[in-house]
Amino acid sequence: RHEDLDDIILTHFHPDHISGVPILLMQLWLLGRKSPLQVYGLHHCLTRIEDMMHASACKTWPGFFPVQFHPVPEQDNVLVLDNDDFRITSWPTRHFIPTIGLRIEVKTTGTIVGYSCDTEPIPNIVELSRGVDLLLHEAAGSGYGHSSAAQAGEIAAEARAKRLALIHYNVWETDPRPLINEARTTYSGPVELAVDFGEYPI
Ligand SMILES: [Zn+2]
Structure with missing residues (x-):
């Protein structure tokens, strides 16, 4: 509602x-x-x-x-929102313009979700993803301001994320499904492609 x-x-x-x-x-x-x-x-x-x-x-x-x-101050580990349901903190990412990634702690269940937002692979993304139950990580492709699926897997592995969902990947005239195997080259946990209107029980 x-x-x-x-x-x-x-x-x-x-x-x-x-x-x-x-x-x-x-x-x-x-x-x-x-x-x-x-x-x-x-x-x-x-x-x-x-x-x-x-x-x-x-x-x-x-x-x-x-x-x-x-x-929100452009600093590491800043408290963005704290209410009965969530405690959400942010870290600056490395993107074309000032950008934050998020760590979302669900108070009712204890579940933690990391969201890389748009970024190159940098230590801040490992920090916000440390031990998360679900990491939503972009896979727009390696290069300035973004990450590849393999780099997303590296972050997930280093942060010991329990599950990786790739997001923000190219779907224009290309099949994104091989990205799952690309991420598996660097991360041994479960990997999936996040989809629009997908539901992720937390
Ligand atoms: Zn962007």
Whole structure:
């Protein structure tokens, strides 16, 4: 239910990660949302989100709900969000623009999820992934600002992640399934391809 959405963490201001924000805000407004929405992210990202909202003229939407911004310092192991359900911390990644990866601790179950976001393989990603039950790691390909599936596997192995789900991989005119075997060359745990609208019980 849309009322269940209280908090949104934005990792960085790249279109494939944030372009849905204005339409999400409009949809929540059309559904009659009244309660404030909390938005977390780096200053670099949040100022641009504010610009997007300004461009969308959100303030002219009658009864538009409050959107409250929570800037996250661009430092290692920063507490982003701590509520009854989750404790979420962030680390800067190495990407084209300021970006954070996340470590999500589920308080009710004790499950821990790591999310590399977009990044080259750097020690910070091992840190945020240490001992996680599930590591969501990008596999856009090696090179500046990104990681290959084999590099994702290296991070998962070094962090002793219990399970690896590859995400942010190329699907344009290519079959991504070989990425699973590529990750298996460096990581011996279970590997899968994360899919849009996939559900991962935590
Ligand atoms: Zn990106």
